[in-house]
Amino acid sequence: MSVLQLEITDRIATLTFDDPSARVNTMTEAWKQAFHAAIDRLAEAAPELDGVILRSGKPGHFFAGADLKSMFRPGPEAARRFFAEIEAIKHDLRRLERLPVPVVAVINGAALGGGLELALSCHHSICVNDPKIRLGLPEVTLGLLPGAGGLTKFVRLFGLKEALPLLLEGRTLTPAEAAQRGLVSLVDEAASLLPAARAWIAGRPEPVQPWDRKGYAIPGGGPANPAVAQMLALAPAMLREKTQGRYPAPEAILACAVDGASVGFDAALRIESRYIAQLATGPVAQAMIGLFLDRTAAKSAGRGGPGDGYAPRKVGILGAGMMGAGIAHANAARGIACVLKDVAREKAEAGRARAASVAARQAARGKLSEAEAAALRDRIAATADAADLAGCDLVIEAVFEDPALKARVIAEAAPHLAPDGVFASNTSTLPITDLARIFPDPSRFIGLHFFSPVDRMELLEIIRGRATSEETVGKALAYARLIGKTPIVVNDSRGFYTSRTFGTFVMEGATMLAEGLPAPLIERAAMMAGMPVGPLAVLDETSLALSVHVLDATRAAAEAEGRTYRPSAGEALVERMVRELDRPGRAAGRGFYDYPKDGPKRLWPGLAATFGRAGATADVAELGDRFLYRQALETLRCLAEGVLTSGRDANVGSVLGIGFPAWTGGAWRFIESQGVPAFLARCRMLAERNGERFTPPDLPNDWRAAA
Numbered sequence: 001m002s003v004l005q006l007e008i009t010d011r012i013a014t015l016t017f018d019d020p021s022a023r024v025n026t027m028t029e030a031w032k033q034a035f036h037a038a039i040d041r042l043a044e045a046a047p048e049l050d051g052v053i054l055r056s057g058k059p060g061h062f063f064a065g066a067d068l069k070s071m072f073r074p075g076p077e078a079a080r081r082f083f084a085e086i087e088a089i090k091h092d093l094r095r096l097e098r099l100p101v102p103v104v105a106v107i108n109g110a111a112l113g114g115g116l117e118l119a120l121s122c123h124h125s126i127c128v129n130d131p132k133i134r135l136g137l138p139e140v141t142l143g144l145l146p147g148a149g150g151l152t153k154f155v156r157l158f159g160l161k162e163a164l165p166l167l168l169e170g171r172t173l174t175p176a177e178a179a180q181r182g183l184v185s186l187v188d189e190a191a192s193l194l195p196a197a198r199a200w201i202a203g204r205p206e207p208v209q210p211w212d213r214k215g216y217a218i219p220g221g222g223p224a225n226p227a228v229a230q231m232l233a234l235a236p237a238m239l240r241e242k243t244q245g246r247y248p249a250p251e252a253i254l255a256c257a258v259d260g261a262s263v264g265f266d267a268a269l270r271i272e273s274r275y276i277a278q279l280a281t282g283p284v285a286q287a288m289i290g291l292f293l294d295r296t297a298a299k300s301a302g303r304g305g306p307g308d309g310y311a312p313r314k315v316g317i318l319g320a321g322m323m324g325a326g327i328a329h330a331n332a333a334r335g336i337a338c339v340l341k342d343v344a345r346e347k348a349e350a351g352r353a354r355a356a357s358v359a360a361r362q363a364a365r366g367k368l369s370e371a372e373a374a375a376l377r378d379r380i381a382a383t384a385d386a387a388d389l390a391g392c393d394l395v396i397e398a399v400f401e402d403p404a405l406k407a408r409v410i411a412e413a414a415p416h417l418a419p420d421g422v423f424a425s426n427t428s429t430l431p432i433t434d435l436a437r438i439f440p441d442p443s444r445f446i447g448l449h450f451f452s453p454v455d456r457m458e459l460l461e462i463i464r465g466r467a468t469s470e471e472t473v474g475k476a477l478a479y480a481r482l483i484g485k486t487p488i489v490v491n492d493s494r495g496f497y498t499s500r501t502f503g504t505f506v507m508e509g510a511t512m513l514a515e516g517l518p519a520p521l522i523e524r525a526a527m528m529a530g531m532p533v534g535p536l537a538v539l540d541e542t543s544l545a546l547s548v549h550v551l552d553a554t555r556a557a558a559e560a561e562g563r564t565y566r567p568s569a570g571e572a573l574v575e576r577m578v579r580e581l582d583r584p585g586r587a588a589g590r591g592f593y594d595y596p597k598d599g600p601k602r603l604w605p606g607l608a609a610t611f612g613r614a615g616a617t618a619d620v621a622e623l624g625d626r627f628l629y630r631q632a633l634e635t636l637r638c639l640a641e642g643v644l645t646s647g648r649d650a651n652v653g654s655v656l657g658i659g660f661p662a663w664t665g666g667a668w669r670f671i672e673s674q675g676v677p678a679f680l681a682r683c684r685m686l687a688e689r690n691g692e693r694f695t696p697p698d699l700p701n702d703w704r705a706a707a
Contacts, residue, residue, distance in 0.1 A: 017055070027089065029067075083277035093121040099207060117148040135184070156216075288663065306469075323450060332355065360373055390416045422445075492643075501667070509523075511568060511570035515569075543585040630693070644706060647707040
């Protein structure tokens, strides 16, 4: 029973969860066996007990829920095993809540998924009132539903109308929000948890769950209640519009909640087990669980290697535009002092104000206190003087994508970097090896590609130049962890991985427009495939003018190598939009969309007249395949060329960086799930219909080593 300890003192049994082999507690096989044995002991000792306390031995963490690695197994036989296992866990949780003595959980940190379900099996829960702690049932984000009693209990605690939004959105709550809903009571600090639990037990509360009380009824009524029935009648269509039929979990949650609310509590638990077993072993949940594991592994990359433990005390950021201000905020939010430099003090101050406004919005939403927001702002110094960069352990340039401009700011800032400091470029397309030639020591030069908006985008693409040392890569990985980003490491090439693959998505949309297809059909097809936004809208947001600038740089690079660059049909269309039609994107108020001041954006009516072709139409599913296969094929090329160093980084980078559909588990898993031969065959079919850009590359014999 090393993963948990059971102690009985003064008629109080304390069950402590503390897996010595893991940072957090999960429902591993060892935990399941130990928990079952502990429930047996509690049942035997119950006549001699006044109460039971459940607690965690992990500082700042209560319980993380299911062991996802053990759930990574598909197929019908796996579903049968999963059903039996989840029923066994629920049997023990049911025995816990039916003990004839009061049971209380003391929550010192995050209680998500199975962790909250564990607390829900107690008669009461007490939590530290820390806004950084999150409580909730976010299983839908993994393609699952709360299957250890959580769905059934939420419906019976809150009623269908209040429980369904929490379950369908996977919304998490602060302790204060959970207390308002009656899920927990609060204490101010962790040291008060056990005394509060003992005091609650001393009050001799009746050890009966609400759903076990005689005459209990679901709040708001069951599915037959007219108000509830009206809400349920609209829900399936609304869900289908949101998921496009790609994510089965929300529909399963809705069906399970309704089915369970129509029967008794124990029957509802069994229905819940059937739904979770089917979901957990299905292809979408397997893909999304795999993606979660990939993200977890990426966050730990570099631990114990060269550069691990690197923690810059002072960071310089060159360029105080939207990206530079975002990077400054990311550092200041983690307690790192920053120097935000621009050509004029006024521009630097504007960037500082932009970073401060992000903190102010977070304070308004309760994520930061006013004092924390003020401290964050004070960590950012604005300047126009490069000498103020003196002593920076890390300098990140974040100026416009112009090689000459970047060369000037690198040369200006380099002398002020600390002797063993790291210099990074935030370029999204320019080769790091070329930029590193300007820096005195290319081994300490690296690419750090942040994504906008920096405060919300989780990914950091780390680009290793030809001369970048392994220690510098290790420092970049440690820095990513320090500022709360999920890193991937790629090798140098124009566009690296994310920008290169992102370009295939948006340019495929522009190519479809050049073919004469209606713009609404193009946008709709992309979103039905699972992309978060249509390609034309994305091009507007990122700036058509910027795309043309990148095209010009690509042309110039090709000419410098003695080649002629021939733009694709999509690139030519974007160039025409900017240079002939003067529609450079959202920032100018006109691109593929119009942006009226008095209403929402709308597709520019001139698109049909300018690019449309009478009678042009296409199968939406075929268009969706073009979007997905085009990006996945570029991913395969990046793996084959050695730009990507692992399939894991392909999955993480594609979903977090460019919005590749999460239901696939990522671009490499999309290929892997159908098998490489089948994927290549489909690409060749698309090439016959749509052009050579879908023709697969010749794969070297050792390309799978990266995957």
